[in-house]
Amino acid sequence: MISIHCTLVGFRHHAWRGTQLEERLARAIGQEVVLMRDRENHRNPEAAIACIDSEVVAYVNNDDCHRIAAYLDATEYGLLYGVITAADAHSCRCHAEMEVDKEIYIEPLMSDGRYDEWDEAWSHIPIARLGDDELRQDMLQRHVLAQLSHHTAASDNLCRDIERYMQGMRYDLSGEASQTRRTIADRLLASGDERLAEYGRRMDVAITEMGNNEVCADIAHHITRRLAQSAGVADALRHIGGIDRHEMEQALKAMPHGLHDEYRLSVADFVSRAYYLQIPRRILRRFVSGELLLDRLVHADAADGANEEIRLAAIEYISRANPYITPGWLSRADALWSDIIEQYALRLTRLNGAKDTLFNARFICQVMGRLIDLGIYDDAVSQAEYGRRMALNGRDMRSSINRALIDDEETRRAIGMMVERYR
Structure with missing residues (x-):
């Protein structure tokens, strides 16, 4: 018998969600857990769920799924039985350990053939060289792996390289990077050196956070x-x-x-x-x-003036909300929107041609949500109600106004400053 392990995440989405989650996680160590394929997961065909007391409580972390799926498929009934060995209530994750009869060969992660077909069909699209940071990150990744293959004890140079690698590892979303991150973390945890093991634990946390907002x-x-x-x-x-x-x-x-x-x-x-x-x-x-x-x-x-049609369509779209402008802004809203459209002309064109519009309706809805927050539109018009009354067709527009989010804080502040100039 040998032991395999994985990290469990996503407790907030299943049976343990709620006010007692941290208490349950604090008591989780030692509890029996059962892993099974998640056949309803349309994002990851190798996804697996974790059950405790016959309740679905968590997911197997994405970077562990390929390996765990192989072991699940090697069992007679598609189940792995294990125990929770560690829990972190603060980051809402647990480690599970399962005993299996023998180690099995894990096939390399296969690429979706459609990607290769797309790459071949559009090979004339140039790949931009994205800078020395990317090359440096690739070098650090290879260098850390090479050092861990020959050394299981920490050195100042190795620790420095690991630190540098961890600072930039999140920016590589590729499948190869996911597998390498997991390999490095596992080697650090298995090194027997407490200093390296601490880096492994930190990497483990970083890996589990890769998909969060x-x-x-x-x-x-x-x-x-x-x-x-x-x-x-x-x-x-x-x-x-x-x-x-x-x-x-x-x-x-x-x-x-x-x-x-x-x-x-x-x-x-x-x-x-x-x-x-x-x-x-x-x-x-x-x-x-x-x-x-x-x-x-x-x-x-x-820049050549080709977006005039887009600008006019956006202005017409915005005008539908005129009945909901608060009284103090009736004479100023048009001028405010003119400034916003001029400042963010490029953002208006980014979604050109999508969902029955000529412009980036999502961005307009995000700005509208921000202006609702700032009192430019009637407080009684909720964000969801705005979406309904404006007849915004399509998931993208409704979700935009519901969340009322702008992509970055810099833009949120800029919109706020424009509003202040008109107060």
Whole structure:
């Protein structure tokens, strides 16, 4: 018999959710747990759930799913029986250990064949060189693995390299990176050196947090700010050849799993989806490069005045909410929106052609939600009610106004400052 282990997350979404969650997690150590494939999970075909006392309580962490799925498939009834060996009430996660008859060979994670077909069909989309940080991260990853293959004791140099690797590891969403993160964490935990084991525990926490909203928002900001402004994107644009904006949109819409629409609606939501899909690095790089290049092409069209139709359509759309402007803002709302549209012309064009609109209706709804919060529209018009009364068709628009979120705090502050100028 040998022991295998995994991390359990997502307790907030199942039977243990609620006010007693932390108490239950604190008492979890020693409890029996049963793992089983999650056949209803449409994001990850290898997802697994954890049950305690016949109740579904958690998920197997995404980076463990491929390995655990292999062991589940090797059992007669598709179940693994184990015990909770450690619990962290603060981060809402547990470690589970299962005994199996023997170690089995884990097949390398196979790529979805549709990605390769897409990559071959659109191989003329340039892959932007995204900077030295990416090369440095790749070097650190390989270097840490090489050192751990020969040394099981901490050294100052090894610890320094691990620290540097951990600082940037979240920004690689590829399937290869997910597997390597898990490998490094496991080697650190099994090293027998307490200093290295502590790094392993820290990596374990970081891995379990990869799909949460805060981390996804940070990675989205990294893509849309740091990478978008990199010299590599500008260089790729200069060598883009005969590709125009419409051909680029056609290519990106052909990406499997509707990832282009996901990216255009919310980069943070795309980050979450891409992480769970474990997309090969080469495919992910080409796709993100294409999206960043598309933004540049859209911006170039906007600079040529091609977005006038989009601007007018957005103004008409916004005017539907005029009956709900609070009395003190009746004479100022139009001027405020003119400033917002001028400031964020590029944001208006990012969703061009989606969901029965010529413009980025999601961003307009996000700004509308912010203006509701700031008192420009009637408080009695709830965000959900606004969506209904404005007849905003489609999931993307309703969810936008319900959440009333703007992608980054910088934009939220800027909208607030514009409002203050008109008070």
